Amino acid sequence: MAVVGVLALQGSYNEHMAALRRIGVRGVEVRKPEQLLGVDSLIIPGGESTTMAKLANYHNMFPALREFVGGGKPVWGTCAGLIFLANKAVGIKTGGQELVGGLDCTVHRNFFGSQLQSFETELSVPKLAEKEGGNDTCRGVFIRAPAILEVGSDVEVLADCPVPANRPSITISSGDGAEEEVYSKDRVIVAVRQGNILATAFHPELTSDSRWHRYFLDMDKESHAKAFSALSLSSSSIEAEDLPKNKPLDLPIFE
Numbered sequence: 001m002a003v004v005g006v007l008a009l010q011g012s013y014n015e016h017m018a019a020l021r022r023i024g025v026r027g028v029e030v031r032k033p034e035q036l037l038g039v040d041s042l043i044i045p046g047g048e049s050t051t052m053a054k055l056a057n058y059h060n061m062f063p064a065l066r067e068f069v070g071g072g073k074p075v076w077g078t079c080a081g082l083i084f085l086a087n088k089a090v091g092i093k094t095g096g097q098e099l100v101g102g103l104d105c106t107v108h109r110n111f112f113g114s115q116l117q118s119f120e121t122e123l124s125v126p127k128l129a130e131k132e133g134g135n136d137t138c139r140g141v142f143i144r145a146p147a148i149l150e151v152g153s154d155v156e157v158l159a160d161c162p163v164p165a166n167r168p169s170i171t172i173s174s175g176d177g178a179e180e181e182v183y184s185k186d187r188v189i190v191a192v193r194q195g196n197i198l199a200t201a202f203h204p205e206l207t208s209d210s211r212w213h214r215y216f217l218d219m220d221k222e223s224h225a226k227a228f229s230a231l232s233l234s235s236s237s238i239e240a241e242d243l244p245k246n247k248p249l250d251l252p253i254f255e
């Protein structure tokens with residue numbers, strides 16, 4: 001069975017571990033670079049990205065994380081994890097912040113405002129439902145959440161949401177202080193996939209809807225199947241039937 005690593009430096013890693021347990025999958029907490037060698041995929045949880053980046057630096061994780069993402073193993077960033085994976089982040093603290101990168105997008109670190117502007121909403125997720133069953137919406141828990149302002153052409157958008165009316169207006173500076181632009185669209189992207197990378201601005205691990213975790217596990221199976229077919233071996237030994245599909249969904253833990 002595939003072993004899913006969960007970066008356990010800071011943030012909601014316990015909740016991801018519990019979400020994996022609920023669907024019978026083994027999660028392993030990852031705190032050291034060498035532990036990445038023993039996992040098939042990796043979840044980077046939500047939390048506070050600046051603090052997480054400092055801890056990642058302290059534990060010398062960045063080179064190993066970049067190698068992991070570049071090596072094509074599935075990686076899923078939720079919230080602060082999304083910020084980690086973005087090629088570019090705006091709205092970051094003065095002095096900058098180290099990113100893992102790999103995901104061709106620009107993320108705004110606190111797009112929806114402060115902790116007080118945290119919210120929950122129903123998101124339309126037809127592509128998730130197509131793969132994992134259930135209804136066409138999922139509960140999005142947004143906690144001081146980032147959002148994706150722009151994506152490259154290889155990035156598939158899995159969910160967007162209306163920009164809340166009470167969101168403080170933000171100015172996106174180009175970094176050199178020269179150009180400034182106000183985000184003016186009425187919707188913003190909150191979930192994407194680019195090859196082996198999945199990223200969500202919200203927290204599926206805080207709901208009892210397991211479909212995002214299952215979707216991520218399916219990415220792992222796809223990458224194994226590709227590796228097997230490249231070796232012209234049968235992929236029948238992959239445990240594709242491990243997880244029950246189209247199981248009725250429970251209510252979210254937090255409503």
Ligand SMILES: NC(=O)CC[C@H](N)C(=O)O
Pocket residue numbers: 045046047048049050078079080081083109110143144145146
């Ligand atoms: N819930 C979260 O992960 C919030 C992320 C937060 N906006 C940050 O900068 O890190």
